[in-house]
Amino acid sequence: MPKRKNRKEKRGAAERISAALEMPLDTIAGVYRLESIGGRELTIENTAGILEYSGERVRVAVKGGVLTVGGTELVIRAFSADGIYIEGRIGMISFSEV
C-alpha cells in the first residue's frame, strides 16, 4: 500500500512540473500518447512492449496500464522500443489501469 501511494505522489509531481513549464505531459511524465487518423491509422508513443498481437486485437503495455486496440485487418506497420504504428480498420481503443 505505501508503494502505491508513492507512485501516485510521483505522478502528481510530474503533472505539476508539466503544468508549470507549459510542456506536454507525455514529454515530462512519459505517459502514452495516441494519434488516430480516420480510424485507419493509429500511432501510440511511449509504449513499453507488445503484450498480444492478432489481426483483430493488439494489446500494448504503456505506463500505468494496458492499451487495447480492437478492429479487423490490423497490421503493425512499424514499431520501435517506444512507439508503434498500426494500420487497419480500428473499431475500438480502450485503456485499463493495472
Place this chain on the structure above:
Amino acid sequence: MFILKIVRWIVGVITISVEGAFPERFLNIASCEGLKLWDVRRNGAQGFFACARAGDFKRIKNVARRASCRVRIRKKTGLRFIMFRHRKRKAFMVSAAAFFVLVCFMSTLLWGVELECGDFTDRAALLSDLSDAGLRAGVSRARLDIPRIRNIILTEHDEIAWIGINIKGTRAYVKAEPRTLPPELADKSEACNIVSDFDAVIESIEVYEGQTAVSRGEAVTRGQMLVSGVIDLGEGGFQFVHSEAEIYGRVWIDVHESVPLYGMKRVYTGESLTKRAVKTAGVKINLFLNSSIPYDKYDKIIQESVIKIGAFELPATLLTARIREYREETYPLSQNEAKNTLKLKCFLKLRTLYPEAAVMGRNIEFTKTADSYIMDAEYECVMPIAVSIKVMRDEISEE
C-alpha cells in the same frame, strides 16, 4: 516513404516468418535490440510475417533463440539479391553499373528550361539571353549561379521588374514579371506654342492649356500656329503657358513607288538533302559524314526539337537541316500583279511613315514606263498634326 522504400530495396529486404509459443516476446526483444521490423502480419495463432533488412538476419536469429521462436526467410527482395543472382554474368553487371553511372551523371545536368512570361517581352530573345547567361539544357546544375543569371537578365531587359528561377529536379522554371514604367512627364515649366506639322484641314481640336488660334474646318499650312502659349492679359502683360492640345487634321499624303517590268522568282528543282545533328551540353554531334552541299543556290531550313521519351524531355535537341536547291528565273510582271504589289508597297510605306494615320480615301495613278511600273498614290488621312515649339520669351519682350 517512397525514398525509404528505395533505400530498403537497395540494401535488401527479407520477409521472415516467426513461429513460437510467444511471438509477441520476439517483437519486444527485437525492438529492445534496435532491430527494424515492419509490415508485421499475423500468420495463424502462433506466428506472424514481418519484413526486415537482409543484413539483420543474424541478429534476428539470436533474438528468435532468446524468445524460443523459430524464424525462416520466406522471400528475398532487393538489389543485393539481384546482383548475387547475376554475379556470373559479367557483361550484364558492367552494363548495369554503366547505366547506373550514366543515370547519376545525367541527374546532375539541367534537362530543360520552362519559361513563363506574358506578351510583354520577346520570349525567344529572353530564352536566348538566359542561354547566354548560362541557363540552358545540358549545363551542370551544381555550377548554376542563379543570382548572377538573374542580375544579367534584369540588366539587359528593362521591361522585366522581377525574374524568378527555380530548379526543380532536372528542370528550371523561370517566371518573369513586367515592369510598369512611369509615364514620360512633359516639362511644363517651359512655355511653348503648338503649330501644325502638315498642310491640313482641322478635323477636331481639343485644347487643355493655351489660347486657341484656329477652329474646326479651317485650312492650315505647315508651321501655322494652332494654339498659342502666350496669353495676352491686356494691361497686365503676358502669361506664358505650356500649351497642350489634341488636334487632328485631314491631310493629303503623296506616296511614290515603282517595280521593274520583270520579276525574279525561285523555282525549286526538287533536289533536296536532310542533315541531322544532336546538340547536348553545348556540344553538336553531326549524324552525317559529308558536310558539303552540292547545290549552287539553295534554301536551308533548320528545325530544332527537344528529344523526348514519351512526354519526358531529354537534355538534348535534334537539329534537322533541310536543304532545297532552287534556280532563279525572270518572268514578265503582268499589270494586275504590278498593281497589287505597288498598292501593298505604297500602303506599307504610308504605315511606316505615319503609323497613326487613319486612311479615309485614296487617289491612285498607275503608269508604265520603258523599264518599270510606277504608282503615285494620294492618301486622304485623318491624323494628329500638332507639334510643340518653344516660345522665345526674349522676342516677345522686345515686341
